[in-house]
Amino acid sequence: REARTARERGRVNGAAVRQMIDFAQGFTDGCHHLKEERLLFARLRQRDASTEAPTRALEREHESGRSFVRSLVEHLPAAQAEDARARRTVIDALTVYAELLRGHIAKEDAVLFPMAERLLEESDAEFLAHEFERVEREETGAGVHEKYEALAHEISGEAFGEAESHAHAGDDRHPSDLAR
16 A cells, blocks of 8 residues: 555655554564574474475565565665656655565465465474474564564554454454555
């Protein structure tokens, strides 16, 4: 939505885009992708070599997402300074990143999670749960997950309006919907 709003208004809301960058770097990449790449994908590959191709494809999408976020970081200052080319770059990066995330989440739902349910044993699930907690405690930091959960609610409140945001609390919308 931010990309569409920026396109319509002819200006980028720097504060909103910075929040999205923070969420993408801190939560999407720093929490979620970190656990997938280091722990879940590795465990799946140990269980079945046929998981190599789909997990590598998801990792490539993670890297593509990082590239779009780097583009936002690089071009946002100029976009805010009324540079039309930078504004288009930011709008395009927001649009494509949102599309990438929606497709990525669909692949996780359709391929990754069923594959994990089929291949992982109870001991794997226990190991992963323990390691996910350890990563949050030792690497991500205490309270970081909660910080980004609150930021997601804040971003959705700004994008949808507070009343509508509360109406969507608990639904399956993803913050990527907000960048579009």
